[in-house]
Amino acid sequence: MKQTSEKKAEFPGSSSVSMSSDMSREYPPVFSHEPAPSGTQRQQHKHRAEFPGSSSVSMSSDMSREYPPVFSHEPAPSGTHSVSMNSDMSREYPPVFSHEPGSPVTQEKKRNFFVEKPVSCCALHQDVLKDSSTDFCPQCGVKSGTRTSQQTTNTDLEKCLDALKVTLRTRYERVIEGTDKTGIGALLRLIYTELYITEEQSEAVHFQHEVRQVESTCKKIHRETPISSKDIFKVLADQQRPIRVVLTYGVAGIGKTFLVQKFTLDWAEGLENQHISAVVLLSFRELNLVRDEQYSLLELIQVFYPRLQSVTAEQLTVCNLLFIFDGLDESRLLLDFTNRKLVSDVTQKSSVSELLTNLIEGNLLPSALIWITSRPAAVSQIPPTCVDRMTEVRGFTDSQKEEYFRRRFRNKELSSRIISHLKTSRSLYIMCGIPVFCWITATVVEHMLTTEQRGELPKTLTDMYSHFLLVQTKKKQKYHKGQEMNQQEFTSADWEVLLKLGRLAFEHLQKKSILFYQEDLEQCGLDVTEASVYSGVCTEILKRESVIFQKPVYCFVHLSVQEFLAAVYMFHCYTNRKTEVLQDFFTEDDKGNKISLKDISSLEDFLSRAMEESLKVPNSHLELFVRFLHGLSMKSNQRLLGGLLGQTESSPEIIQRVINNLKKIRSEGKCPERCINILYCLMEMNDVLVHQEIQEFLKSQNTSEKKLSEIECTALAHMLMMSENVMEEFDLQKYNTSRDGRWSLLPAVVNCRKARLHDVHVFGKSCGSLALALTSDPSHLRELHMKSVRLEKDAEELFTHLGHPNCRLETLSFENSTLSEKNCSELLSALKSNPPYLKRLDLIGCNLEGSGMKQLYDYLESPHCKLQFKRVSVV
Numbered sequence: 001m002k003q004t005s006e007k008k009a010e011f012p013g014s015s016s017v018s019m020s021s022d023m024s025r026e027y028p029p030v031f032s033h034e035p036a037p038s039g040t041q042r043q044q045h046k047h048r049a050e051f052p053g054s055s056s057v058s059m060s061s062d063m064s065r066e067y068p069p070v071f072s073h074e075p076a077p078s079g080t081h082s083v084s085m086n087s088d089m090s091r092e093y094p095p096v097f098s099h100e101p102g103s104p105v106t107q108e109k110k111r112n113f114f115v116e117k118p119v120s121c122c123a124l125h126q127d128v129l130k131d132s133s134t135d136f137c138p139q140c141g142v143k144s145g146t147r148t149s150q151q152t153t154n155t156d157l158e159k160c161l162d163a164l165k166v167t168l169r170t171r172y173e174r175v176i177e178g179t180d181k182t183g184i185g186a187l188l189r190l191i192y193t194e195l196y197i198t199e200e201q202s203e204a205v206h207f208q209h210e211v212r213q214v215e216s217t218c219k220k221i222h223r224e225t226p227i228s229s230k231d232i233f234k235v236l237a238d239q240q241r242p243i244r245v246v247l248t249y250g251v252a253g254i255g256k257t258f259l260v261q262k263f264t265l266d267w268a269e270g271l272e273n274q275h276i277s278a279v280v281l282l283s284f285r286e287l288n289l290v291r292d293e294q295y296s297l298l299e300l301i302q303v304f305y306p307r308l309q310s311v312t313a314e315q316l317t318v319c320n321l322l323f324i325f326d327g328l329d330e331s332r333l334l335l336d337f338t339n340r341k342l343v344s345d346v347t348q349k350s351s352v353s354e355l356l357t358n359l360i361e362g363n364l365l366p367s368a369l370i371w372i373t374s375r376p377a378a379v380s381q382i383p384p385t386c387v388d389r390m391t392e393v394r395g396f397t398d399s400q401k402e403e404y405f406r407r408r409f410r411n412k413e414l415s416s417r418i419i420s421h422l423k424t425s426r427s428l429y430i431m432c433g434i435p436v437f438c439w440i441t442a443t444v445v446e447h448m449l450t451t452e453q454r455g456e457l458p459k460t461l462t463d464m465y466s467h468f469l470l471v472q473t474k475k476k477q478k479y480h481k482g483q484e485m486n487q488q489e490f491t492s493a494d495w496e497v498l499l500k501l502g503r504l505a506f507e508h509l510q511k512k513s514i515l516f517y518q519e520d521l522e523q524c525g526l527d528v529t530e531a532s533v534y535s536g537v538c539t540e541i542l543k544r545e546s547v548i549f550q551k552p553v554y555c556f557v558h559l560s561v562q563e564f565l566a567a568v569y570m571f572h573c574y575t576n577r578k579t580e581v582l583q584d585f586f587t588e589d590d591k592g593n594k595i596s597l598k599d600i601s602s603l604e605d606f607l608s609r610a611m612e613e614s615l616k617v618p619n620s621h622l623e624l625f626v627r628f629l630h631g632l633s634m635k636s637n638q639r640l641l642g643g644l645l646g647q648t649e650s651s652p653e654i655i656q657r658v659i660n661n662l663k664k665i666r667s668e669g670k671c672p673e674r675c676i677n678i679l680y681c682l683m684e685m686n687d688v689l690v691h692q693e694i695q696e697f698l699k700s701q702n703t704s705e706k707k708l709s710e711i712e713c714t715a716l717a718h719m720l721m722m723s724e725n726v727m728e729e730f731d732l733q734k735y736n737t738s739r740d741g742r743w744s745l746l747p748a749v750v751n752c753r754k755a756r757l758h759d760v761h762v763f764g765k766s767c768g769s770l771a772l773a774l775t776s777d778p779s780h781l782r783e784l785h786m787k788s789v790r791l792e793k794d795a796e797e798l799f800t801h802l803g804h805p806n807c808r809l810e811t812l813s814f815e816n817s818t819l820s821e822k823n824c825s826e827l828l829s830a831l832k833s834n835p836p837y838l839k840r841l842d843l844i845g846c847n848l849e850g851s852g853m854k855q856l857y858d859y860l861e862s863p864h865c866k867l868q869f870k871r872v873s874v875v
Contacts, residue, residue: 157315161278163307168268168279172261192262195255196226196394197248200777227391229263230272233369243388245360245370249379250393252514252559253436256373257283259393260324263371267322276369277319280305284331285515285553287352291333297346297355297364313347321368323359328374328381330515337361337383360386377512377619395433404435408442418445418457425459427683436558440468447471460684461624462631465564466640469498495644500526502569505562510585512621514562516554560624567628568644574606575646586613603633603649604657611662611681615670623677631684633658659687663711667744671768675744676718678711690715708737713744720748726780727752732760749773754783762791762798774801774809783811790818799823799830802838809835813842824852828859831867840868 173188233243250256264279266272280301295303298316302309333353343350343358346365350358358364360372360382372382379390396404402419409415422429422441431437444467445457458464473494504516504524521527556562573581579597586595586609600606610629614622631637635650662682667675682690694715697706708716713735720727730752732742742760746769749755755773762770773781791798801807819827831841841860848856860869 165268172265254395281324329378506566630681713741731756787815802835815844821850821852842870844872
């Protein structure tokens with residue numbers, strides 16, 4: 001017998017490794033001592049009120065991987081005044097174009113050096129200020145005579161800040177390709193374009209490989225309003241508090257470092273943000289080198305900016321400072337916001353880590369602005385409570401991709417041909433959203449079209465990177481031997497150095513590390529001389545001019561180059577039976593049995609195990625690596641790389657067996673989003689059959705008739721989730737497939753308004769699909785109906801997302817489903833937090849286990865619960 005009880009609710013008002021050049025580390029910490037330009041007029045502007053002690057974080061940019069191979073930030077050769085856009089200069093500087101006036105600034109905008117109100121607003125202080133006989137407030141210790149610009153004119157401070165501007169202009173006004181002093185510089189202002197930056201509401205879910213994140217953001221760009229970098233600290237009309245801490249994230253090579261450098265240059269030239277007294281730009285690469293030292297904040301600033309040696313503690317506390325910390329993902333500091341020592345005085349010595357945490361939290365210089373840049377994976381190092389604004393750098397839009405190639409190649413017919421070719425390869429076109437990949441592509445295409453090797457343009461990532469490796473090696477040969485190699489092959493000396501670089505890339509990819517020091521190179525058999533010779537592949541980032549920091553830092557031109565070289569090294573180890581390397585990488589099979597060399601004796605077994613290994617690891621850092629492995633099995637790439645890969649068996653029959661193995665991989669127990677990488681591996685092997693079949697399937701009228709395999713379900717889910725059109729309803733029962741096939745379809749939930757899930761087990765790895773649907777920006781999901789679903793281990797994590805700021809779910813329904821006691825407890829906890837958009841909960845014919853059932857029902861039927869609640873149970 002069935003009992004039905006329904007409770008109507010009252011509704012109260014519903015309340016997302018590249019090597020970019022790090023200019024700041026090109027000159028640490030020696031600066032130019034040129035006098036400031038004469039005739040510069042200044043005025044004093046009223047400074048905005050002090051910021052409260054809240055803090056927020058912006059993440060450091062990965063610029064060093066954005067504009068390969070490395071750009072120096074030194075003054076241009078004497079006599080050089082400007083760069084003509086008709087010259088070949090634009091060909092050297094990949095991804096940036098100017099949309100700003102190019103006229104020089106003849107009159108510097110006025111600035112105010114001081115915070116208008118006292119940072120310490122104790123009750124006694126205002127009265128003390130009225131008493132001219134008193135120098136210090138006895139309660140807060142603030143020197144009253146230096147608190148406002150109206151009361152004090154500090155010409156010494158002005159001279160220091162003028163010198164700082166000269167230093168920053170010298171460092172960032174020009175970029176020079178390469179590590180030598182003979183490179184041709186281009187004005188940053190002329191080659192820079194505004195990047196596409198959006199404001200994020202909160203911390204996003206980042207479990208995808210960065211290349212996949214670029215793909216995910218492609219379709220979002222058209223629906224969002226970008227913000228300008230000059231307005232990064234501007235308070236919007238609907239915001240209640242000032243913006244003190246900004247956290248900016250973006251994938252490797254997207255342009256974060258160039259962003260903060262352009263911001264700094266604009267300030268130094270008097271163009272923007274003149275209410276800021278001083279910009280202190282520090283990279284985490286530099287800070288890593290002093291992580292074991294003890295400094296006061298004043299000393300730390302003066303170590304990196306000697307021009308500020310004469311600035312006193314009193315002057316520092318009244319300046320309106322902006323600290324930019326670039327490259328949080330490269331940090332080797334331990335940022336502990338829980339157990340850190342309190343530091344509130346700029347003269348108090350502490351570790352660099354503690355100085356940063358206290359700055360970010362607002363304990364130290366609470367009026368200072370903080371801007372941090374980072375890759376997505378490192379964002380979590382900064383507590384969300386410390387961040388006032390989070391922004392994402394999205395890179396190039398489709399129109400900017402085309403603009404880049406039209407500027408790079410002035411021949412319209414040629415640029416149009418390149419753009420059309422890139423559009424035929426989805427993977428290549430998506431990657432061009434990353435500015436540095438545009439540069440890699442242009443480098444390869446230009447070489448192919450201007451040499452004797454006028455073969456077919458690359459269609460896959462592996463093909464593109466194989467050509468890129470060859471081009472860079474040829475550049476080395478041309479530079480050091482005076483002529484370029486005529487043969488399209490590597491020498492034995494090339495092999496030796498590239499395999500050493502491959503070992504470095506592979507070992508650090510496993511550690512998820514993108515920075516290397518001299519000892520890291522030496523462990524792989526490389527010395528500094530070799531690395532410098534092969535500057536197109538691995539180049540010195542930290543110059544040796546510094547008398548304080550003698551330790552150079554190395555990284556690859558881009559994270560994807562590191563992943564490619566790592567794959568080359570692993571493929572070489574397979575063909576040459578490097579037992580120790582192989583056994584370290586291949587640990588156990590799905591049953592826990594240790595993998596032997598016999599298990600990977602054939603190419604198809606080797607690639608199959610590599611794919612399983614990449615799907616097994618808890619994060620996605622091996623996705624592009626395993627795609628490259630599959631691409632390297634193709635005969636065309638093996639011919640291009642010559643003996644670098646060793647002797648391989650790649651007959652058409654073997655390649656077909658590899659393709660068949662990929663299509664047979666079981667998705668059971670694996671994260672369905674991660675299985676999408678199988679499709680990309682197929683593309684690297686020039687197999688697009690599954691993709692074409694699903695396109696035909698979507699065009700057919702009777703979709704329920706075709707029995708879909710797991711790989712076809714994965715392809716279908718990928719197409720649906722990437723579609724520009726949001727589905728009104730996504731119903732698993734409409735598709736003729738197995739339970740594992742339905743599991744593979746789960747990622748499509750992210751792109752629908754109503755989802756109906758049927759006969760699937762929901763646990764930790766599948767929760768990623770549902771979590772992404774609930775927390776993505778924007779989140780389209782309004783109704784989630786689950787029928788005959790069993791919530792298993794870790795599934796209760798799903799309920800924690802109901803209160804996420806991006807979540808817009810209005811209806812949650814379970815029918816004929818099982819919820820454990822822990823599920824009930826977590827659901828109850830989530831409901832008590834009053835998710836702002838949730839209006840209705842249905843529990844129809846459900847099995848609720850343990851005491852959690854009574855507690856959940858008691859709450860749902862209490863006057864405290866404002867939800868519409870429908871309960872149908874079997875008695």
